[in-house]
Amino acid sequence: MTTGVVDFDPVFFVQRYSELAYIGTPLLAMYFAEAEMYCDNTPSSPIVNADVGKQRYIVLHMATAHIAALNAQKSDGSEASPLVGRIQSATQGSVSVSTQMDVPAGTAQWWAQTRYGAAFWAATTQFRRFRYRANTGRTMDAYAPFVSDIE
Numbered sequence: 001m002t003t004g005v006v007d008f009d010p011v012f013f014v015q016r017y018s019e020l021a022y023i024g025t026p027l028l029a030m031y032f033a034e035a036e037m038y039c040d041n042t043p044s045s046p047i048v049n050a051d052v053g054k055q056r057y058i059v060l061h062m063a064t065a066h067i068a069a070l071n072a073q074k075s076d077g078s079e080a081s082p083l084v085g086r087i088q089s090a091t092q093g094s095v096s097v098s099t100q101m102d103v104p105a106g107t108a109q110w111w112a113q114t115r116y117g118a119a120f121w122a123a124t125t126q127f128r129r130f131r132y133r134a135n136t137g138r139t140m141d142a143y144a145p146f147v148s149d150i151e
Contacts, residue, residue, distance in 0.1 A: 004043030008032035017065045022075040035063035066117035
């Protein structure tokens with residue numbers, strides 16, 4: 001375990017997302033690695049607390065559940081739905097459905113495709129806001145670096 005980095009926890013994942021427990025740990029670990037592309041899992045992440053049960057730990061597992069729900073086979077062995085995006089039109093006789101997905105991955109609409117993604121988006125809102133930090137250590141004296149040379 002690296003300090004300041006969340007490691008995938010299959011026990012927590014299966015307890016929290018029991019409906020996805022049928023997915024094997026190796027595949028879930030790959031989904032977790034993919035989730036790290038959407039949520040910074042480094043010591044310099046804006047989501048500071050990476051301890052077990054804390055913010056980054058939880059949101060990374062939420063993102064993993066979202067990716068698993070989008071991609072994994074169903075528990076009965078059938079493929080995940082090939083439909084992506086919102087339903088644009090539907091017909092009942094001879095069944096036809098068309099969808100529209102014109103948003104990039106990582107946007108609110110992409111996350112809203114599953115309840116896990118919607119929870120992730122809501123939980124990480126505070127980390128997508130602009131943060132201004134004033135520079136308090138600025139020196140306005142143009143000759144300050146050369147004072148020792150003049151003496």
